[in-house]
Amino acid sequence: MAKLPRLKKENLYEKVAEEIRDFIINNELKPGDRLPTERELVEQLGVSRSSVREGLRKLEILGILEVRPKEGITVKSQDIDVQPMVEKFTYRYKTNDVSFFELLEAREAIEEIIVKLAAQRANEEDLAEMRRWLNKMEEKFERGEYLASEDLKFHQAILAASKNAVLMEFGAILEEFFQETILAGSKASREQGPRRRTLEEHKELYESIKNKDAKRAIRVMRKHLEAIRDAVFQEDNGEDKVAEIEK
């Protein structure tokens, strides 16, 4: 007989998390609003502090709450907390559960949609934000400094312009992942040649979005990501990643 998976009973901390989450929803708490202190929650919910803390931990990891000493427990502003998911994918990447190829393929697919939407929906504000990071990149380039963080900010400005918080989150997860795991310490991000090329591509991307030219924006984005792919694949540690894909 085929076996069914054993079900897991719900722990108390799950109920605590659920209760607090519903409390936020029902009372329409907004980002920054404060919740009762841990000890008050213990009293109100009638459970121990450990259970309350584990429940809070869950909501913190999901990016729903922020917990800090003296500040108390506050509702977190959304759309900026991709770290846990990035960690998850980093883990899955390192355990060979997902390949470099799958991650890049997913990123390419999602970025294409996003850049298309961005070209359709970007407003003045969005464009100004992109322009801002583009300028910073140029400055830094002149001074021969690293561009990584501005690069990321520029991409995130495009995400914001897509006006879709869901795709934005998925896109941000993958961008962060590549930034942290793949490109950190990559030759491509240090050498002058590729960096100039990156800068040019970003300018072109910006222009296409500004002109609402979705087709061109997609083309540029595709080229841009191909460049990343090539850069990584050419490096020493790129070898086993190629092997990974063949299987």
Next chain:
Amino acid sequence: MAKLPRLKKENLYEKVAEEIRDFIINNELKPGDRLPTERELVEQLGVSRSSVREGLRKLEILGILEVRPKEGITVKSQDIDVQPMVEKFTYRYKTNDVSFFELLEAREAIEEIIVKLAAQRANEEDLAEMRRWLNKMEEKFERGEYLASEDLKFHQAILAASKNAVLMEFGAILEEFFQETILAGSKASREQGPRRRTLEEHKELYESIKNKDAKRAIRVMRKHLEAIRDAVFQEDNGEDKVAEIEK
């Protein structure tokens, strides 16, 4: 002056989680493998049980570990744990941080990519799995029963056929979300008419993938999701969702 966000110090439980995660990676533990017991971890890491437990909680929420009484702490098999992310989006949906429209738009975009890849990559096994759930749906339809769970399984078989674990995860999150939050209790899933239509669409989807006709598969998927959109929008509670989109 613009204010910088206050940084948060890393808690001990974060370090515990990191340490255990690295332990899994370095020792190449596989799904099902057992880790030391909580008490042993306390001893080895030299921290209190609460810190260990909060660290384990994090890894459990990320879907890296499974923790159950008597069974101990085991490495979890991947690609099946979207629940926390579904909860997160449900929360964001209920707090009006993301709209129904954004969720559906994201789903449509991701499903299109997935179905395209599935049409290119589905093997016999994948097709058999789809066929299997299609058959179950037909049986149940004859008996006038609900199809929801088989519907979900069928879609998940398509996800698997895409051979991209990342897109698979994102797709699964959104499918689960719609299943749980939007379609549960929806008239559309109960009435005979729409259900027949759903069944036909799924058959067509299956045929397109089987024939490696990506173009047609995308077309059918698009039509299928439009049907969901219409069904939900026509319902009572669909009103405010329409309003939501206008803004």
Next chain:
DNA sequence: TCGTTTATAAAGGTCTGACCATAATATAAG
């Protein structure tokens, strides 16, 4: 001998209460 029932023990789950570290706040000093 084999199956069933009953103990045992070990795992995570929960609780209690204490103390620690830190930063916001109140208070006192200049």
Next chain:
DNA sequence: CTTATATTATGGTCAGACCTTTATAAACGA
């Protein structure tokens, strides 16, 4: 009024106890 100091409330951590469940072993009975 500003600056230094003390207070205190907050989350963070610890220690140890007991609870609940269940895999396993032991005892029992057919």
